[in-house]
Amino acid sequence: MFEFVNTLLIGITAGSIYSLMAIAIVLVWRSTRVVNFAAGGIALASTFVGATILETTGSFWIALPVAMLAGAALSAFIEYFFLRPLLHRSGERTQEIFLPIIATLGILGVMKALLHFIYGEKIGVISPPLSDKGFIVSGESIALSPLRLMILGIVLVLMIGLTLIxxxxxxxxxxxxxxxxxxxxxxxxxxxxxxRTLGWAISGAAGATAGILQTVNGSGSVTPEAFEFSLLLVFGFVAAVIGGIESLIGAVIGGLTLGIILAIILMYVGGSLVFFSAFLILILVLLLRPHGIIGVKGGRRA
Amino acid sequence: MLRIKNLVVDHGAIRALHGVSISIEKGQLAAVIGANGAGKTTLLRTLSGLNKASDGSATWGDLNILHSKPESLVRHGISHVSEGKSVIPELTVAENLDLGALWRRNRKEAAQSKREVVELFPRLGERLSQRADSLSGGERQMLAIGRSMMSKPQLLLLDEPSLGLAPLVIEQIFQSIRDLTTAMGLTVLLVEQNAMGALKIADIGIVLNLGSIAASGSAAALRDDPAVRAAYLGF
Incomplete structure (x- = not known):
């Protein structure tokens, strides 16, 4: 029982970060109907910005909002200079429908290469501002630490803020x-x-936050090839699809569901099956509930 | 006043309008009638900036309205209610209305416009918090016109407001359009397949056929023209 609750807590924390990434993907999909692979690159670049600010100022609470602003600016920049001209042309011929998707994949590659060029072998460090030591409940340490509470708190505040906006x-x-x-x-x-540009900007800020939180929740450091960020992008996509790709609430439910299922599999089945399971869930949802677990066929949600 | 001169519009290789000229004085309600594919919708979409003109000119007062974007033309008092109950079904009635006045800086005046719309269409007032997809066809058309009124237009471009509505509802909608035109001093360009209904409320009529003007004149004269009656009024 104790172990199960801990697994749930781990799953919810990871899942809340996937939710943010899913929101980043949903926002771009809703505003421009583009599947945005560059979201992974935006999150990665903003996390490096955050790491640089943290190194200079020493404050996580300055680094986070600056990284969010950087993510917003970068995302808006990509929309304005690359996607907008493409979108104004696409649709005239069938093959051009794929141009924006391929473009975002290309931009992801370019961003990773640029980061590698700028940072080389240097790693970005985001040291957690709070303790990662679990709270003690009846003599045992649980999987809820001040750091995890902070992560959940930040995600919750952003969700409420976005809903109000x-x-x-x-x-x-x-x-x-x-x-x-x-x-x-x-x-x-x-x-x-x-x-549309503003939609991309908000998406970029959400992605930047996901990147920073993913880093502090994981190893605390980031490299241009960080596997954690590939995972974040893939899990964000899976979460967005589970939630029906149209809905912000769906993205949150999708992220939490995915986080919990993956934590259970990691705990009780084995780490090697986590990636496989994420894709299995993706395929099952696409086959059985193509409009997402909360989606209505043909319906759209505000 | 609206002055359209030799307007030519192409859809790719197909010419949709072959040099159309129309003049409408301020305060007039003009009905454009004609069969499917006559170019009626194209005419409105070009005037509101959704389609590009290949040649010709169109002015509203001193304003050259070709080659402008719809979102800027709204700010100059030109409002287009597009075909088929143009409301956003996922938004509430109130949100659909508010949408029409978001660009207005003066929020007090915008709120005043909302009161006027609700006064004009009390049924919308009772349903402000409902989603627009819960409305009947007639109510949706009222909402579409109401949203347009929220921008305080001077020139109203209406595309087939009677489409898909029951005869009684059509009569109501046409009556509201006539009343609005007179009460607010609007200039209206009304595109309709329902030629009889449109010519009844219009001051002037224009018959479009295959992208050219086949006949034009006072609405009453067109109603009595044997050729127009045979071709468009069905008797």
Missing amino acids: FQRTNLGLSLRAASFAPEISRLSGIRVDLI
Whole structure:
């Protein structure tokens, strides 16, 4: 029982980080209908920015928001200079539908190469601001530490913030309207191109946070080839698909579900099957519930 | 006033409008009628900036409206309600309305516009917090027009508001359009397949056929024109 609760706690923490990555992917999908592989590169680059700021200032609480801003700026930059010209052309011929997806894969490769060029063999260090030692409950150490609580807290605050922005503000209304019906939105006076760039920016900030949290929750360091970031991108995608790719709430549910299932498999089955299981879940969801576990067939959620 | 001169629009290799010229005075309700594929929707989409013109000109007052984006034309008082109950089903009625006035800096005036729309269509007022996909066809059309009114337009481009509605509802919608035009001093370009209904409420009528103007004149005269009656009114 004790072991099971610990497994759940580990799963929820990891899953909350996958949720953030899934949100980054869902936001881009909703605003421009692009499957954004570059999200992994944006998270990675922002984490390096965070590591540099942490090295200079010594404060995690300065490094995190700066990394988020860097992620937002980088993501908006990629949308504005690479995706927007492509999207304005795509759709005229069938093969051009694939251009944006291939472009994001290419951008991911370029970003990794650039990071390698800039940082070389140097590693970025994000040392956890809080203790990773588990709290003691009835004499035993549980898998909930001040650090894990902080991770959950940051994710929760961001989720609440995003929900408020999307449901309560004019910006949120513009973001939702532009993703559901770009033409009606333009006729209503919404500057859809600008709103799309903002959607990418928010996605970049979410991805940057996921990258930083993934690093402090893991080894505490990051390299341009970090396997942890490939995992983060893949798990983020799987979580987004589980949640039906359209919905922010779906992304959160997808991330937590995936995190918990993978933690259980890691604990009771074996580490070598974790990656395999993630893909198995992805394929099962695509076969059985192509609109996600909370999705309605043909329906779209705000 | 709206002045359209020799407007030519191409869809790829196909010419949709062959040099169309139309003049509408301020405060007039003009009905554009014609069969499917006559170029009616293309005409509206070009005026609102959704389609590109190949040649010709179009001005609204002093404003050259060709080659502008729809989101900027809205800011100049030109509002287009596109074909087929153009509302966003996933948003609530209130959100659909608010969307039309998000660009307006003066929030007090925007709130005033909302009150006016709700007064005009009380059924929308009762359903403000419902999702738009819970509305009937007629209510959706009211919502689409209501959203357009939220931008305080002077020139209203309406594409087939009667599409898919029951005869009684069509009559209501047409009546609202007539009332709005008069009460708000709007200039309206109304595109319709329902030629009889449109010509009944319009001041002037324009018959489009295969991308060219086949006939035009006062709506009453067109209603009595034997050729128009035979071709478009069905008797």
